Amino acid sequence: MSQTSNPTQQRTFAQKFRKNYIGWLFIILSVLGISLFYFYPMVQALLLSLQSGMGSTLEYVGLDNYVRLFNDPTFITALTNTILYLLIQVPVMIVLALIFSVLLNDPTLKFKGFFRTAIFLPAVTSLVAYAVIFKYLFGNDGLVNDFLLNMNLVSEPLNWLSDPFLAKITIIIAITWRWTGYNMIFYLSALQNVDKSMYEASKIDGASAIQQFFFITIPLLKPIILFTSIVSTIGTLQLFDEVMNITSGGPGNATMTISMYIYNLSFEYTPDFGYAATVSYVILILVVILSFIQFRVAGDRD
Amino acid sequence: MKQIKRVFTYLFLSVAALVSIFPFIWMLISMTNKSVDVTSGRLIPGTHFIENLNKLLDQTQIGIALWNSFLIAVITTVLTLLIGSLAGYGFEIYRSKGKDILFNILILSMMIPFAAIMIPLYRLFGQISADAPLIGLDTLAAAFLPTIITAFFIFFFRQNTKMFAKELVEAGRIDGLGEWGIFFRIYMPTMKTTYAAAAIIAFMNSWNNYLWPLVVLQSPEKQTIPLLISNLGAGYTPDYGVIMTAIVIATLPTALVFFLMQRHFVAGMMGSVKG
Amino acid sequence: MRKKLSTKLWLLMVALLTALVLAACSGGDDEESGDDTSEGDDAGITAWAWDPNFNIAALELAKEHYDKDDFNMEIIENAQDDIVQKLNTGLSSGTMKGMPNIVLIEDQRAQSFLQSYPDAFYPIGDYFNKEDFASYKLVPTSHDGKQYGLPFDTGVTGLFYRTDYLEEAGYTHDDLVDITWSKYVEIAKDVKEKTGQAMLSLDPNDLGILRVMMQTTGTWYTTEDGSIQLEGNEPLKLALENYKELMENDVVKLNSDWSQYLAAFNSGDVASVPAGNWIAPSVEAEESQAGQWRVAPTPRLDMEGAVNASNQGGSSFYVLNIDGKEKAAEFLGGTFGSNVDFYQDLVQEVGALGTYIPASEGDAYQFENEFFNNQQVVHDFSQWMEEIPQVDYGMNTYGIEDILSAEIQQYLDGKSLEDVLSDSQAQAENQFK
Incomplete structure (x- = not known):
């Protein structure tokens, strides 16, 4: 009884309730929108993954599609390639983007606007142009080979696009080239919210730039690094544009990705939307596992 | 020592800038060449720019496509930022167990390839069309509606909110501001650079969005820029000079948005706010 | 003050939502009245x-x-x-x-x-x-x-070729008429040796040339009842042998997309273009090469019943x-x-x-095309067209080709042709049962 009569106690409770209820108002529109535009179709896709057939002539086959996956060499190749891209490309890109953003965050640096815009440009370059240019640069008599030959680094032109190993390297270079500037933006914007005085204090303590990078910048940017890693993981697991436009998955299936396989199953071959949905859910499961690990590693608690 | 480091930094950035910008320059040059020269990789500016431009204006309705893309991109950017930041803020500031679980579920929505949900989504819009043709198939609204509410931006704003001192919110409450007031009067101005980054990304995503607008927009007068460029390359004898001209025109708006927004990334501006 | 502000925002939100709902509903009305006219008989x-x-x-x-x-x-x-x-x-x-x-x-x-x-x-x-x-x-x-x-x-095909390069290598038009693909390979080597030019440009990801070769015998990857026939498919085997010969003798200029393919002949880097007739406008695009091109019938596979006509x-x-x-x-x-x-x-x-x-x-078909040395190109194509062997492309051409192209990589690296075809067969059957 005495508790209710305590005015402060009562106010905090009311406040708490009000805050909580307002909190829901902040997110309600998103929850409804995502449910309608994403979850509803996702449930339908899940049902679809239990069906098989051509085009609109589908019938329920239970888990057959999921069994089929394990005996499908194209799927296994696509999965292996995609994971390879992920393991090599995402860390390289994240580190490069971090380095660029830290260098470009230096207030005394000149031509910052130019450098930032230049490094971001690949992300806005139209895919069509980008593909034509990449194929031209990495062609047998393209500029990359010319350069390597002139520098005497290789004795004969490398088949960047038609050798199964080199084609994968080309794709990795292409994605890194296109998306590093994009990731840089997230770091650059986050760095503006970092308290500058921390750097000044550490400078007085005699910390080097590299020490500052590892002991101040990285820990502070942790939420954003987590964000970019997860987003890049998702992006790479759904990688499609670059492969489709530069190598079309070739030579053979050497650069094929899971998303490209989904596209082929849906549109390039006689459409089997059921099996395509099954493959899509494999991506979902993979991302869930990888994101869970990343959340854990980053320790996403305050 | 410091001098050397400086020189090295500039050298590194210049090489990176050159590598990044080269294809763009190549596009600019190609825009002035005729198709045969473009395909053979000519790197010298030519004299066919006016011709290419005339052909482009003649063959396509690029003005309409630019307007459609622009309209969609602006609406998408504004709504995405507003809705995404509200939710990102809501999830972080009013954190509760229930909301954390809900957040993780929402994140699931960005993990499925779009191709997988495209057909059910299309069917959904087909059904909407019967009752509400203003947002049904073949409307600009249908092209942007599924893209304005995304887990991506909720996640992005939430992570940035984590970095933004909660003391600010507390300070706002002590100052007697309401919950919405804190969001609009303190959070939004303080997070200017986060909004700038999000605006760049949202504008770019919308500007380049291909697959969904492709299936959902059917009349030629609703065409967006990526669809127009796709059509240009479609024939058996594509004119690469014209394609490059179209691509340069299509790239400039996003490049411009970026250039205007990146000026907000000025180091140390926030240093004092936190004190 | 504080209370006022949040009320205002509340109102704003409510107004926004109402507007959305209203827009949706009023849209509904429009549709009903609009429906009748749009589905009427005089609609375009x-x-x-x-x-x-x-x-x-x-x-x-x-x-x-x-x-x-x-x-x-x-x-x-x-x-x-x-x-x-x-x-x-x-x-x-x-x-x-x-x-x-x-x-x-x-x-x-x-x-x-x-x-x-x-x-x-x-x-x-x-x-x-x-x-x-x-x-x-x-x-x-x-x-x-x-x-x-x-x-x-x-898509009737022809062998577009550069008269100047072929002449330099010692070949006349008659030497190219009604030849086999193995003869074509032989000529290719000769042309390379004597002029230094590649004979043709190929994209390793596009097996169109195999289809062109196969169809000269009226065969495909699948039979008419839809079953997959890669293993023991003689025309395909022969086509692959020719393909390998071309690839291994440095007579192919590799390309990786359409623009490079066009560039290969527009810039004079290849002596011939075996392709569908629709490539003609792209060949003619390089006006400076007028008079240096002609078209011969498509080579056929060296088999009983093969004809010098195909389709792409x-x-x-x-x-x-x-x-x-x-x-x-x-x-x-x-x-x-x-x-x-x-x-x-x-x-x-x-x-x-x-x-x-x-x-x-009709008269238009007799037109003599100056670009192609006054050859009656259209007439020739229309003649060849009538001879194209009939095939049922079936449902899985592109799917099978993706499997095949992975195997062909291994074939070029030395895997035996029998294994390549039987492995492809097994994979395709598994995938398109």
Whole structure:
């Protein structure tokens, strides 16, 4: 009884309730929108993954599609390639983007606007142009080979696009080239919210730039690094544009990705939307596992 | 020592800038060449720019496509930022167990390839069309509606909110501001650079969005820029000079948005706010 | 103050939501009243095609030749891959709104549409006489005994070659007429040795050349009943041997996309282009090479029954089973299905070669093309067209080819041909059972 009569106690409770209820108002529109535009179709896709057939002539086959996956060499190749891209490309890109953003965050640096815009440009370059240019640069008599030959680094032109190993390297270079500037933006914007005085204090303590990078910048940017890693993981697991436009998955299936396989199953071959949905859910499961690990590693608690 | 480091930094950035910008320059040059020269990789500016431009204006309705893309991109950017930041803020500031679980579920929505949900989504819009043709198939609204509410931006704003001192919110409450007031009067101005980054990304995503607008927009007068460029390359004898001209025109708006927004990334501006 | 602000924002939110709901509802009313007029009888029809200089121009021309009152057709340009995606999305979701009345589909894809979406297409066999068309076009455009497609362009192939390079290597036109692919390989080596030029340009990801070779014998990856025949497929085996010979003797200039393919012959880096007749405008694009090109018949595989004629690409018009289908079918039947004069204009103005046989007697087909040394190119192509062996492309051409192209990589690296084909066979059977 005495508790209710305590005015402060009562106010905090009311406040708490009000805050909580307002909190829901902040997110309600998103929850409804995502449910309608994403979850509803996702449930339908899940049902679809239990069906098989051509085009609109589908019938329920239970888990057959999921069994089929394990005996499908194209799927296994696509999965292996995609994971390879992920393991090599995402860390390289994240580190490069971090380095660029830290260098470009230096207030005394000149031509910052130019450098930032230049490094971001690949992300806005139209895919069509980008593909034509990449194929031209990495062609047998393209500029990359010319350069390597002139520098005497290789004795004969490398088949960047038609050798199964080199084609994968080309794709990795292409994605890194296109998306590093994009990731840089997230770091650059986050760095503006970092308290500058921390750097000044550490400078007085005699910390080097590299020490500052590892002991101040990285820990502070942790939420954003987590964000970019997860987003890049998702992006790479759904990688499609670059492969489709530069190598079309070739030579053979050497650069094929899971998303490209989904596209082929849906549109390039006689459409089997059921099996395509099954493959899509494999991506979902993979991302869930990888994101869970990343959340854990980053320790996403305050 | 410091001098050397400086020189090295500039050298590194210049090489990176050159590598990044080269294809763009190549596009600019190609825009002035005729198709045969473009395909053979000519790197010298030519004299066919006016011709290419005339052909482009003649063959396509690029003005309409630019307007459609622009309209969609602006609406998408504004709504995405507003809705995404509200939710990102809501999830972080009013954190509760229930909301954390809900957040993780929402994140699931960005993990499925779009191709997988495209057909059910299309069917959904087909059904909407019967009752509400203003947002049904073949409307600009249908092209942007599924893209304005995304887990991506909720996640992005939430992570940035984590970095933004909660003391600010507390300070706002002590100052007697309401919950919405804190969001609009303190959070939004303080997070200017986060909004700038999000605006760049949202504008770019919308500007380049291909697959969904492709299936959902059917009349030629609703065409967006990526669809127009796709059509240009479609024939058996594509004119690469014209394609490059179209691509340069299509790239400039996003490049411009970026250039205007990146000026907000000025180091140390926030240093004092936190004190 | 604090209270006031949040109330205001509340109001704003409510107003926004109301506006949205209202917009949705009022939209509903519009639709109901709008429906009656849009589906009325005098509504126009729509058509989808992909090349403004080719099939779209052909449709425009057909529209001009079709003098039926109040006929109104909107032609919409979409890239071919885009059409495939839009059509698949629309048809599989069962939402026919916005689907066209007439759509152009590549012959090699047609069966997968016809069989995947039963009832989505309208049989148009009654609107024209199918005996008037090149026989090889009829199998891919029909299903279950019903004719669904109206044959449009032919993909009849020819061997485009550079007279100057071949002469330098000691070959005349007659040396190239009616040859086999193994002879072609031999000539290729000779040309490389004597002129230093590559014989042709190939994209290792595109096995079109194998299909061209195979069809000279009337065989395909699949049999007519749809079963996969890679293992023990003699024509395919022979084609692959020739392919390997070409690849290993440095006579191929590799390309990795269409623009590089075009560049290869436009910049004079290859001595020949074995391709469908539709490549002619791209060859002619490099005006400085006028008079240096000619066209010989397609080489055949070195087998009993093979002919010097083949096909690459080509497409046909289909009518969707929606309102306006009769009107659309009548239009196609009245133009592409029967109008000889229209076909003369089609050759002259658009440069498109149809598969309507009565048209080849017309004057336009006798035209001597200066670019090709005054050869009657169109006439020659139309002659070869009638000899193209008929094959059923089936449903899985592209799927099988993806499997095959991975195996071909290993074949080039030394895996035995028997193993390559039997492994491909096993994989394909597993995937397309």
